[in-house]
Amino acid sequence: MSASPLGFALLLDGLKAAGEDTRLRLLALIGEGELTVSELTEILGQSQPRISRHLKLLAEAGLVERFREASWVFYRRAVDAPGAALTDALLELMAPDDEVLLRDRERLEAVRAARAAHAQAYFRAHAHEWDAIRRLHVPEEQVEAAIHAALSGGRIGSLLDLGTGTGRILELFADEMERGVGIDLSAEMLAVARANLDRAGVRNATVRQGDIYSLALPRDAFDVVIVHQVLHFLEDAPRAIKEAARVLRPGGRLLVVDFDPHDLEFLREQHAHRRLGFAPEIMESWLAQAGLVPQSHRLLAPKDHGKSGEGRLTVSLWLARDPRIVRAEAQHNKEVA
Numbered sequence: 001m002s003a004s005p006l007g008f009a010l011l012l013d014g015l016k017a018a019g020e021d022t023r024l025r026l027l028a029l030i031g032e033g034e035l036t037v038s039e040l041t042e043i044l045g046q047s048q049p050r051i052s053r054h055l056k057l058l059a060e061a062g063l064v065e066r067f068r069e070a071s072w073v074f075y076r077r078a079v080d081a082p083g084a085a086l087t088d089a090l091l092e093l094m095a096p097d098d099e100v101l102l103r104d105r106e107r108l109e110a111v112r113a114a115r116a117a118h119a120q121a122y123f124r125a126h127a128h129e130w131d132a133i134r135r136l137h138v139p140e141e142q143v144e145a146a147i148h149a150a151l152s153g154g155r156i157g158s159l160l161d162l163g164t165g166t167g168r169i170l171e172l173f174a175d176e177m178e179r180g181v182g183i184d185l186s187a188e189m190l191a192v193a194r195a196n197l198d199r200a201g202v203r204n205a206t207v208r209q210g211d212i213y214s215l216a217l218p219r220d221a222f223d224v225v226i227v228h229q230v231l232h233f234l235e236d237a238p239r240a241i242k243e244a245a246r247v248l249r250p251g252g253r254l255l256v257v258d259f260d261p262h263d264l265e266f267l268r269e270q271h272a273h274r275r276l277g278f279a280p281e282i283m284e285s286w287l288a289q290a291g292l293v294p295q296s297h298r299l300l301a302p303k304d305h306g307k308s309g310e311g312r313l314t315v316s317l318w319l320a321r322d323p324r325i326v327r328a329e330a331q332h333n334k335e336v337a
């Protein structure tokens with residue numbers, strides 16, 4: 001992750017903010033992942049007002065970023081804030097085997113273990129629902145391989161996963177992307193995603209709370225957007241596609257993974273599915289209305305579909321592209337010709 005260098009005044013402010021015992025330790029901890037004020041208070045064993053004051057100074061200097069999720073306030077290392085370059089450099093310079101930092105990291109692991117246990121308890125309570133649906137379609141590995149194949153073709157700069165759920169898509173692309181962001185409406189699912197990403201050692205992805213219909217993200221920001229098994233829960237899928245298209249960079253790609261039309265009414269009654277799959281032509285018209293150009297469509301039918309597998313689920317993958325670069329390239333080619 002490369003950040004822009006800093007001017008003299010910002011560098012001085014940043015160094016002053018970082019140049020204090022507790023704040024440097026806070027920076028080291030936040031470098032390991034997103035943490036709440038109360039988690040940082042627990043790790044460092046100091047009072048909450050004191051920790052909050054230090055965090056405020058680090059945030060004002062642009063070394064860390066603060067964001068709210070329901071009643072919780074999280075801190076993460078600066079990525080978009082001006083101090084990102086200094087944060088990156090300071091974290092790089094910290095010896096991983098330093099005694100102070102090692103002790104803090106041990107306490108961090110204990111806090112994370114408690115957080116993961118809490119998240120897993122929530123997930124376990126709902127896991128049967130996911131499993132029941134998974135059993136109805138081709139194995140998950142096959143779907144994941146198809147997602148990879150659809151997006152093959154080089155490293156991804158920035159990836160946005162809408163309705164991230166367990167954070168699985170971010171984990172899947174961790175080695176192929178520079179930076180990943182997952183959005184979900186549910187604070188409980190975000191806790192599950194954070195625990196999973198921590199466990200998998202994924203450092204280049206963050207998750208945050210947000211609504212797929214109205215993303216608190218700038219336009220033209222992501223190279224790839226993925227919407228995996230989310231649209232069938234929504235009242236207004238085309239609106240979600242338009243919002244996904246808004247945040248795509250020129251030439252960026254949107255991958256929608258959902259179901260082909262089916263007749264499993266119980267998914268509506270018991271699992272809150274709003275739509276029983278989507279016909280390819282409907283999805284393609286929504287993609288076109290959002291200003292995207294459909295690129296490919298693939299169906300993954302269950303093996304015994306049509307025999308004993310009547311009524312089972314066929315997974316459908318649509319890939320579409322923002323045409324703006326394509327137009328610029330075409331213009332360029334016309335000029336060169």
Ligand SMILES: C[S@@+](CC[C@H](N)C(=O)[O-])C[C@H]1O[C@@H](n2cnc3c(N)ncnc32)[C@H](O)[C@@H]1O
Pocket residue numbers: 162163164165166167168169183184185186189210211212213227228229230233
């Ligand atoms: C079946 S799970 C998604 C699975 C996930 N994409 C994956 O690949 O494993 C659907 C997710 O969509 C989220 N969701 C539903 N409506 C949403 C909305 N309006 N905005 C953001 N997330 C939403 C739910 O909270 C849930 O975590």
